[in-house]
């Protein structure tokens with residue numbers, strides 16, 4: 001029986017066991033997938049002992065993604081591009097790592113807003129944390145030629161763009177509504193709009209009619225930002241699809257079946273939000 005887990009601190013909130021548990025049942029695989037709380041000081045050692053503890057691999061969430069990357073002997077290109085990993089697995093005893101958040105983000109956009117990358121317009125990204133780094137990497141990989149990055153703390157945005165080159169520019173937080181002019185995509189990577197957080201205060205009026213508005217927040221499924229975008233007849237992409245799609249490559253590595261993201265799985269997670 002193959003075993004996998006999700007590792008974070010805290011970890012109780014993680015919906016990953018629900019996703020992988022559903023797939024294990026659907027594909028009739030004798031395996032297990034559990035939540036494991038691991039303290040920051042213990043993270044790197046834990047990843048090093050993954051095989052010895054009997055795991056085929058694991059998912060990694062906040063705040064351990066950088067430690068997971070460091071612990072891996074064989075990180076793939078996606079993990080190397082953001083120096084962080086959310087998926088670990090073993091190949092011939094060698095610890096391998098990937099960052100499937102980028103894949104999940106892009107696949108979700110392709111799914112919910114096909115053609116989003118063919119508009120030939122700039123994209124706007126709000127926030128400058130780890131999630132923003134992956135989103136920017138993904139947008140650049142898909143050929144978006146201009147990315148406008150806005151963060152409350154501008155220095156943090158500047159530190160983030162330093163590794164990305166000319167295509168990514170930072171803007172003052174106070175200009176966030178104006179800088180949306182002509183943007184074909186807006187991505188919120190901050191926690192604003194999440195249950196228990198204040199909503200994101202932004203005016204979408206400057207966005208063109210064909211624009212797509214996406215949120216990586218998925219609880220609530222429809223954030224105030226997405227509700228506002230929908231009211232303006234803009235295309236919207238919620239964050240749940242990213243969570244579901246990022247789980248696919250890990251399941252395939254550990255359990256040998258490439259699972260499908262279905263409406264049934266989506267409904268299962270929505271019922272738990």
Ligand code: ATR
Nearest residue numbers: 127128129130131132151152153156189190191192
């Ligand atoms: P992650 O790594 O998951 O992306 P993070 O590093 O905690 O998370 O980043 C959270 C983002 O939300 C940051 O961009 C943060 O802005 P600062 O860099 O200025 O802290 C942003 N954020 C959080 N609360 C905010 C608020 N009240 N107003 C504006 N931005 C906020």
